[in-house]
Amino acid sequence: MTRPGLWIGFLVIATVVTLALLAPELAPHDPYRSGVDMLDLPSRAHPLGTDDLGRDILSRVIHGARTSLAIGFGAAMVGMVIGVPIGLIAGYFRGRLDFVLVALIDLFIALPGLVLALIITVMIGPSVRNLVLVLGFVMWPAIARLVRGQTLAVRETVFVEAARAVGGSQGWIIRRHVWPSVLPVVAAQFAISVSFAIFTSASLSFLGLGIPPPAADWGGMVRSGYDYLAINPLMSLAPGAAVTFTVMGFYVIGASFK
Amino acid sequence: MAWKLGRRQAIAGLGGSLLLGNAAHAETPRNGGTLNVGLASDAKTYDPIYSVQFTERHVLYLVFNTLVKYAPDFSIQPELAASWETSQDGKRIVFTLQQGVTFHDGTPFNADAVKWNIDRRLDPTVNSPQRELLAPVIASVEVLDPHRVAFNLTKPSPAIFSLLGERPGFMVSPTSWQKLGKEFAEHPVGTGAFVLKEWVRGSQVVLEKNPNYWEKGLPYLDRIVVRDLAGSVVGVQRLLTGEVDYVGELTASDVRPIEGKPDIVLKPIKVGRWYFLQWHVNAPPFDNAKLRQAIAHAIDRKRLNEITMRGQGYVSDSPTPEGLWWYDPTVKSYDYDPAKAKALLAEAGYPNGFEYQLSTPQVAIFQQINQLLQEQFAAVGIKVTLQPVASSEWYARVVDGTTNMTPTRWTQRADPDGLLYILFDSKGFANTMKYRNDKVDALLEEARTTYDIGTRKRLYRAAQQQIVTDLPMVPLIFGAEYAALRGNVRGFEWIPDQIPRFRELWKARA
C-alpha cells in the first residue's frame, strides 16, 4: 500500500475514534429525539437533513461511530482470543493435534462468513453483545490459520532451535521467541478483522439482523433509509459512506503492515 | 335492479344509492389493454378455501366471485346471489342465484355448487381456516332448486352476509377442485372476470380476460399482470416510469415524491387500518388497572399520527373509525396527560416507573410507532426496550403468549361482529389480550344475533366504551394509506377492507 494511502487510513480512523469518543459533544442534536419535520433535506439546523421520525441524521451518524467501533473492536478481540492460541498451538506443536486443528480451521474457513453469521444471529437474536460474539466466532479460523503459518516459519528459525537446545520450557519459548515475531502479523490482522467485522455487521443490519432500533447503527440506518431514497437520499447514503470510510481506513492500515 | 329487499337491507344502512356512484363518470369505458399491478405479495395459495394471507385476496377477487359483495360504504350488494330473503325468526336465508353463470372450466354454477362450497369449508377433514367462522352459525345448506339455496342458521346472524362477501363466499369450481387437488392452489378455477394463466412465485401472476364472463360488458381489460415488488420505493419508481399502473399500501411518506404529479392519481383510503397497543390483561404488570391507565395517559396519539402518518390518519378513541355505521363519536379513550400518567404510576405502585420489553415486528410502521412510544414512555419514567421479532414469527408469539406488550393492527370488516367479537369476546379466537368482561360478552352476543340496526348500534356503543375503559389495549391511530395509479386508469374505488378491486377498471388512452 502506498504511503499516502496509509496516512489517509490513519486520518479516517482518528476521525471515527474522535467521533465515537466525543459523540455527545459533537452531535448537534439528540440522536433519539423525534420531530414533526420528517425526511427534510439538509438545512442549517440539520446539515444532513432528518430521517423518517424527524431525527437529525448527522447526530445519528456521529453516534453510530460508537456502535460500529464497539462491534469492530469487540469482535476482533474475540476472534483473536480464540484464533491466536489455536494458531500458536497448532503451529508450534505440530503432529496429530495440528492435524485436527487444521481440519477444524479448514472446515470453518470454507463456510461463508456472512451466511454463517446470518444463521447464528437469527438463532440467538441481534444485540451488540451477540454480534461481537458471532462475528468473533466467524473470524477466528482466518486468524488461526495466519498465526499457525507464521509460527511454523518461526519455529524453525535458529534462535528457537537454540532456545530449545538450552532447555527452555515450551511456554517460555512461545512467549519469548515465537510470540514476538508473530505479533506484527497479529497486529496487522487485528486491523483487518476490525474492518471485516464492521463490514459484516453492517451487512447483517442491512439484511434486517442488526442492532434493533432506535440504536444509531449505520447498517440499520442504510436499510431504513432505502425506502426514502427518493425523498432524502442522505438518510441512507450518509451512514453508508461512514461505513465505507471506516472499513477502508482499517483495511488500509492492516494491509500496509502485513 | 331486480332484487328483492330482504331484511338485511335495514342492516346495511345506506341502500343501493351508492352502488352506481362510480359509473356516473362522464367517460364511456374503453375496452382492452393490460393493467400492471405492483404488489408486495405475501401469497401462499390461491385456493380460497385455504387462503389466509392478505394479498391473496387481490387476485381471488379477480378469479372468483363472492355470493354477495361490498359497496364502498360496506353495505352488502348482490353478486352471485341475485337476491335473498330472511325468514321471520332470522334463522333461514334463501338465496336466489344468478342464472347462466359458468365456471372457467365450463361447468355450471348453481345451487349444488354453493352447497358444495360451504360444505367443503365446514368439513373438518378439509381443515379450512374458515370453518371456525362458519361452523357456529351455519347448521346446514339446502338445495331448493338449481337456482335457489337455503342457509339454515343456528341462530340469527346479521354477520353472515359480510362473511359471504369475503373468503368464505368465494365460489370455487367443485369439479376442478376435486380434479386438481393440491394443484388447485396454483391453478384456481372460479367464475370470475379473469382467468389465472400463470403464477410464478416471487415474480408475477398473469390473469387474462374471461370472455364468457356473466356480468354484461365486463371486464374492460384484456389482461392484468400482478408483479411482485420488494417495497414501496420500487413501486413508486415503477409507477413513475409507467412500468406499473397501480401501486398500493403506500404510506403518507411514500407518496411524497409523487404528490402533484400530473399523470399520477392518488387514492387515499377513507377508512384506515386500526393500530393499537396490546398486552395480556392478566399478566403482571398489566393486570394493574391504574398502570394500564398510566400508560394510556402517557401516549400522545396526535403526535403518533403527525409523525408516522404525516397527520393524514386519525387519532383512535375506539376500534371503529368514522365512516362506518357502528362508529360513535361519544366513545372516548384516555387523554394524553403525562403528569397524570406519572401520578397514576405512583398510585399503581411504580413511583419510579418500570422496565419492559416492547415487541417490535420487522415492519417499518411498527418500528416507527414503537420508537415514538419508547420516547413518550421515557418521559413518564417507563423504560421500554424494543425487542425485534421477525414479522412472520411475531403473531405466533402473540398467540402463545411469549410476546406480551406489542403494537397490532387490524383491517375493518364489513360487519362490526367481524372484528369486535374475535378480538374482545372472551371466546374470540383472536383475543390474544386474554380479555374477559362478562358485560362485554353479553353485549356482543346480543348484538350478533339481532338484525335491527338501531339496537345493534346502541349495543356496540356500550361494548366499545366498556372495552376502551377497561384497557385490554390502548387504541392508537387509524392509518393513512394510499393507492397510486397512472392517470389513465379509471374506475378505481376503495372498499374499506383495503383490498383493491381491479375487476371493473379500464384504461383510457394515455
Added chain:
Amino acid sequence: MLRLIVRRALMMIPTALLVSALLYFSVTFLLGSPAVMMLGQDASPQAVAALNAKYGFDQPVVVQYAYWLGAALQGDLGRSYTTQQSVAKAIAVCIPVTLELSFWSILLATSLAVVLNTIPAARWLITRATTAVNLVGITVPNFMLGISLIFLFSVVLGWLPSTGWVPWSEGVLLHLRHMIMPVLTLSSYYFGVFSIVYRAEFRDVVQRMFIRVAQAKGLGEWRVAFRHAMPNAILPVITFVGISTGQLTGGAVVTETIFSMPGTGRLFVAAIEGRDFPVMLAIGMLIVIGVVLMNLLADIAYTIANPQIRFDA
C-alpha cells in the same frame, strides 16, 4: 493423485452430515412453534393443533431429523412452511438466477482485472488508479454500492430499472438491463481481489527469463503482455474463483436482496425472516456443499497445473 482426490471427496460426506445435524438441532431447538407461523393471524387454535400433528412437530427432534435426512437423501427436501411448496422445486427455480448473476459478475471481474492489469500503457500509467480501485472494490460494502447505483441511475437519471428481474423470455434487452446494476454490485469485490492476485502473479511472470528472451527477440510489448505473460499469470485467478465461492454466496445474498431478484440468496433471506426451516436448512446445506466442492475443484485444478504441489491432507 486420483486416490487423493477421492479421499478428499469422501471427506466431504462427514462434513456435510455434521453441518446438517448441527443446523437441524440448533434451529429446532431455538425456534418456537412453526405451526402458528405458517398459518398466520387469521388462524384458529384448532387449525394449529391439526398442523402440528400433520407435520410431526410433536415428535422428538432426533426422530424428525432422521426423517428429514432419509427424505433428503432421496432428493425430497420437504415442503416450505410458509408457501407449502416443495423446497426442491422452489430452490430449483431460484438457482438459475443466482448462477447467472454470479457468472456475469465473475466474468466481468476477471476480464476487467486481467485486461486492466495487462495493457502495458495502462499498467504503468494507472497503477496508482487501479490500486485505489482495488481498494474501493474490496472495502465498499455491496449494499452501499448497490444503493448508490440505484440512487444515481434510477432515482436521479432514470436510466435503469431500480430493481427486479425479468426472465429472458420477456426480452433479451430488458433482461440484461435489469442485470447491469446487480452485476456491477457483485463484481466489484472480485475485481479488487482478482486484480491484486493477478497483478502480483503477472509481475512475477514478467520477471521470469523467458519473457525477457521474448522481449530481447524484439516482440512488441503488447504481444509479450497478452501472448506470453497473461496466459501464465491467469491460473491463480482461476483457482481463486473456486476458493472465493464462500464470499460469493454472501455477496449474492446481499445483492439479490437489494435488487429484489428471485434468486437463492433472497430466498434464503426470506426463509430466515419467515423462520422457514426446511428452506433455510436446504439452502444452508446447498451452500456448504457448493463451497466445499468448489474448493476441492480449485485444489484439483491447481494440482494439475502445478504437479510439484501436493495435497497435504
